[in-house]
Amino acid sequence: MEGLRGECLSFFEKGSHYVDHVERVVALAKRLAEFEGADVEVVEAAAWLHDAGRTAEDLGECEDHAVESARLAPELLRRAGFPEEKIAAVVKCVERHRYSKGLKAETIEEAVLQDADRLDALGAIGIYRAIKIGLQAGKPFYDASIKPAEVYAGNSKTTINHFHEKLFKLPDSMNTETGKRFALQRIRIMREFVRELECEWEGVA
Template sequence: MLAIKINSLEILEKVCHDFMSQQIVHDTAHDINHIKRVVKNATIIAEAEKADLWVVKAAAWLHDCVTFAKNDPRNSTSSHLAAKKAVEFLSINGFPEHKLESVFHAVEAHSYSANITTKTLEAEVVQDADRLDGLGAVGIARCFAVSGKLGSKIYHWDDPFCETRTPNSKTSAIDHFYEKLFKTADSMKTKHGKLLAKHRVEFMEAYLNQLGLEID
């Protein structure tokens, strides 16, 4: 017998919220607040792009139901394991069966490190929504939170903005901007996602300009 029958988007969100609130969190960059922001971003983009909200919301809520620390060798497998866990959870709770395959793909393909090609609009929306959270004011905060936990410096003293060297986020938080974050902005798939990313990158560039003035 099903504990809850997911027969509306409101019930879907409540069930997923309760489920995700109980998951193991390795850092504040992937906590329940991150999940809520990704759901918000995904909903905004999905409505603009006319994507399937059932698939998008389910995948956005559950995309990090399995996570590993950034320095864990299993990190690149997390999205595949999350996709399996998400589908199992949704199936038990009566989520429409014909949408499960789409949710699986959207969860599995959201990950930057997994490098899986998105094959559906819904997967593009969820991937964009997750990557959007790595940009802008929130993205800067997340970057420093994770870098601090890993013991990285704020910036490389000799060349803080990677003008003459290859960026290495293992040694400097600012390096992560150049090693990954700006690249994720360039990888956005949807028209609305690209627009939102552009505004956030402009804020990050302004931040780096101010940082340069303060440390010069």
């Protein structure tokens, strides 16, 4: 799998936060696969590949990084000597992993990859990622006058609203029992952070 790892990470610039994200998703996916009885080889390969098209999307070269990653996957897998009979399963996992598309997992391997990718948006790492991405986008961090939307429209107006509109809802989208358990552990950290921040911001704590 080392050859596939190198191929996938080569799509990102050195120091890109996507590299760290992909490596964490791989570790989470392997752990979930073991708990849930999924094919670890399929899950690990899909986790390495799932964001291969992300840079192309960021540059406006494709509309959907999940579709682009799935398009790239067969050739990368074959170059890495991956079993031919498992390639289709990996491609489906990659193509269907994206949260915003709302696709239901059809196999345990797809379920595991979706959960692993979503788990990396939660917990202490999730707080770090949300703040970093908000800063990069130039969003206000918090504004009490801007209330969170009831339905997430894909782009929150403030970083803290992103917690309310999307991140706090992720545990409900988990597919596996292990994923749900991990998500509930992580979401407690995030809720406490946001609750304390909002109190301190308003000078009531």
